[in-house]
Amino acid sequence: MIKTLNIIGGGMAGSEAAWQAANMGVQVIIHEMRPKVETFAHRTGNLGEMVCSNSFRSDDDEQNAVGLLHWEMRQAGGLIMASADKHALPAGGALAVDRDPFAETVTAQIKAHPNITVSYDEIASLPEDGNWIIATGPLTSGNLAEAIAAETGQDALAFFDAIAPIMYFDTINMDKAWFQSRYDKGETEEDRTAYLNCPMDKDTYEAFIDALLTAEKTEFKDGETAKYFDGCLPIEVMAERGRETLRYGPMKPVGLTNPHQPDVKAHAIVQLRRDNALGTLFNIVGFQTKMKYGAQKEVLRMIPGLEEAEFARLGGIHRNTFINSPTLLDNQMRLKSKPHLRFAGQITGVEGYVESAAMGLLAGRFAAAEILGQSIESPAPETAMGALVTHITGGAEAKTFQPMNVNFGLFPPVVDAKTGRKNRATRYKMYTDRAKAAWSQWLDQARLDAA
Incomplete structure (x- = not known):
């Protein structure tokens, strides 16, 4: 048998x-x-x-x-x-x-x-x-x-998992953004330019954090406590832990030089990674979010270079059981x-x-x-x-x-x-x-x- x-x-x-x-x-x-x-x-x-x-x-x-x-x-x-x-x-x-x-x-x-x-x-x-x-x-x-x-x-244990947004490359302003991998890592030139970078000065960063903290978020059911896996924290949760948290996390401004302003050190940098072979889609690295859709568009378009960005997929949050x-x-x-x-x-x-x-x-x-x-x-x-x-x-x-x-x-x-x-x-x-x-x-x- x-x-x-x-x-x-x-x-x-x-x-x-x-x-x-x-x-x-x-x-x-x-x-x-x-x-x-x-x-x-x-x-x-x-x-x-x-x-x-x-x-x-x-x-x-x-x-x-x-x-x-x-x-x-x-x-x-x-x-x-x-x-x-x-x-x-x-x-x-x-x-x-x-x-x-x-x-x-x-x-x-x-x-x-x-x-x-x-x-x-x-x-x-x-x-x-x-x-x-x-x-x-x-x-x-x-x-x-x-x-x-x-x-x-x-009871099943559970935590919440968040998803990062994806946007169309041709809607990103390359007069502000540039291609470069952190510390120029990679064996080939294509690898060393695998990420898009969007720089922020201090005032822009502070305004971004303010908007992030006050944006409308997805609400959980009555009595449901949100637990997150530390490796996939929503950016709002990181910001709530301290205004500098994102600058030491996904927005750290190290290992990168802005060719548009090589003598200006960015206060924070947002990175995007290619999401498909054609290079038509990019996702925002480490930007898992529980913001509501309307708030996402408004807040993320505060990032220099993404002011007119169009989204192929917005971020979201879902229950993850184990x-x-x-x-x-x-x-x-x-x-x-x-x-x-x-x-x-x-x-x-x-x-x-x-x-x-x-x-x-x-x-x-x-x-x-x-x-x-x-x-x-x-x-x-x-x-x-x-x-x-x-x-x-x-x-x-x-x-x-x-x-x-x-x-x-x-x-x-x-x-x-x-x-x-x-x-x-x-x-x-x-x-x-x-x-x-x-x-x-x-x-x-x-x-x-x-x-």
């Missing part, structure tokens, strides 16, 4: 889980509710659609934890990373993606795989038998979210109370596109191995993927569990008895060298177990 793996959700995690399991020889059905059931943030029915930033963040696999995660996923034949590389945009040392062609490629690859079927239907309750991965992400449908909450016996994974999941990402159910992606309490896809990669491999009667261990905590899955399945403190990006603080410390404490650059290289060796060993062992 052929055993099938069912995956609920066709986002980053669900698509990657399906790809990995199918490549191991398992029949997979992806259940995706879009476009029949729409969400606040999605625009299409494509698999792997990006709804927030278009950046996968740093691609440096020697000095950065997320860059290391990129490397591990590439080594494992990851669909998400292959599609991102195919549609990469200039972004200095980061990996930014042309979001629509990226999702179209993910969708085409999934649908072309002989072991994968896509079913466009909503799963509104927890399945009672079979082999399932729940990878519904932060926008889990209301019915399924209620079913999950009922099974876990506790489970308390340290208490609910085992080290194979199975729900302890119903082991035939696995969870993957952002709903497990990881934050970010890459982290979500990475947890999908592991869940897909774990599930496929179990279906095929193979034995597969979790990767070592010294690897990026191992550090993440260890964190969400028991390494984190359950009482204070919050969404987490991959970072070197999740890894076991590097011990160097000969030299003692290294400088940061050397220490990070030690982390990544150790991780790459451990990840390669894990992949080799998985291949031997499957043989």
Whole structure:
């Protein structure tokens, strides 16, 4: 009897889980509710659609934890990373993606795989038998979210996620804005000019902060307390923490020189990053917002160079649910109370596109191995993927569990008895060298177990 793996959700995690399991020889059905059931943030029915930033963040696999995660996923034949590389945009040392062609490629690859079927239907309750991965992400449908909450016996944890606006390049005033990556980072000239910069003097900055603080904001339901993931704070929330907060965050004026006024140091600088390969769309970096639409246009047009900007998409805010994974999941990402159910992606309490896809990669491999009667261990905590899955399945403190990006603080410390404490650059290289060796060993062992 052929055993099938069912995956609920066709986002980053669900698509990657399906790809990995199918490549191991398992029949997979992806259940995706879009476009029949729409969400606040999605625009299409494509698999792997990006709804927030278009950046996968740093691609440096020697000095950065997320860059290391990129490397591990590439080594494992990851669909998400292959599609991102195919549609990469200039972004200095980061990996930014042309979001629509990226999702179209993910969708085409999934649908072309002989072991994968896509079913466009909503799963509104927890399945009672079979082999399932729940990878519904932060926008889990209301019915399924209620079913999950009922099974876990506790209220679903939640925070709020904000989306940054996107604007048309040809409406930006290039007499005021200029192209330059911070500190001229990037291997090519295209990379070094991957960002648009809009400078502010002190008076303009102060007026902008005043307008930001008094602008109309999205209101929450009665009794609902807004909690935010620190890596995706709305700009208004940052401004409320202090008038200088934005100048030390997304508007920091360092590493950039204005060619229009090279002798004038800007008080603050707003950066925009290319959002598509044509260069016709740019998103405002770090400018997630909960301002109402009318207020957004008014306030953002105070930015020099954006006075007549037209918006392809305005920012917004939505509820992001996740489970308390340290208490609910085992080290194979199975729900302890119903082991035939696995969870993957952002709903497990990881934050970010890459982290979500990475947890999908592991869940897909774990599930496929179990279906095929193979034995597969979790990767070592010294690897990026191992550090993440260890964190969400028991390494984190359950009482204070919050969404987490991959970072070197999740890894076991590097011990160097000969030299003692290294400088940061050397220490990070030690982390990544150790991780790459451990990840390669894990992949080799998985291949031997499957043989």
